[in-house]
Amino acid sequence: MLLENIIPPIPSEVIMPLAGFTIAEGKLSFIGVILSGVVGSILGALPWYYLGKNWGEKKLRKWIEWRGQWLTLSVEDLERSQEWFNRYGNWVVLLGRVIPGIRTYISIPAGLENMQLFSFLVYSTVGTTLWISFLTIIGYWLGDNYTLVKQFLSPISTLVIVILLITFCIWFYTRKKR
Template sequence: MLESIIDTIDSLGYVGIALLMALENLIPPIPSELIMPLAGFTVTQGKMNFILVAIAGTIGSVLGATPWYFLGKYWGLNRTKQIADRYGKWLTLSGEDVVKAKVWFDRRGYTATAIGRLIPGIRTYISLPAGISKMPLVFFLIYSAIGTIFWVSFLTGAGYIFGANYEQVGMYLKPISTIVLIGIFSATIYWVIKRKVTS
């Protein structure tokens, strides 16, 4: 996979970065934690511009997240959940993931879209509850772009700092991502239990 990412960036430049980041949202096993740090490494070599790399990554990521938004908008919660349970194994998505994202989204409103784009494991699927909740497309794009630009810039900067050791970025992010996901899951369980007790 690494060689394919390198070849795509080398041959297509900024367009390649945008394309890879779009695919990363559509096919989650393609990791942004590898794409953008590699792009950051190319900046250290003088082959690319940091700002243009971040812009390309943001555009691609938001474009890749948009189909998930439309999926949620036109199919609704129940149908999206059923489809995720039936076909989601190919995309590492389950109906339970859809429901969790919806609960998280409802608690935080539109800002959940921006915040969700910063959290590994949620960043791809936060588009589903945005669509399910009928969030206006223009606001979805704006909030998605805001969150994504921070995430992409962070990864690009990490690649720039790590240099030729850019692959270590994903290694350092993995335990942090796990802790964040456990925290979100625990907070969601606490919130559900608290609502049942007080209702």
């Protein structure tokens, strides 16, 4: 789970249900799997948090002014994201930790916005615990059929990715049109 957070293509949707299956076989303990998954995830989120925190707003703002057009980013986009994060910061982190594709990267704006480390850890831990427990329980319940997890979660993950892609395309199109 540490690597899943540092290198996002590694899917927790496969790792944790497999651990749940192993619990069902009596080879691992439920509490041990959950604790290991949560600790690994939080440790993997910390480098991203510190990247945002150490990079700082000035450096990011300068980079956006210099190279932001490559990603169709503007300083106004940065300001809007800061306002949104400042308004919903703690909840953004908690909910972001259970959304595929966002789970890892939510740590960067948390650091950038100087979210207190303690709050970041608490909200990240709650969101991560919910996600890891959910996946582990699914693997446990499915037992020998844990390979069905991919079939069960694939439509959900695909839907989230499609929504994100559509949103990005609309955003990109409107930015280019302007």
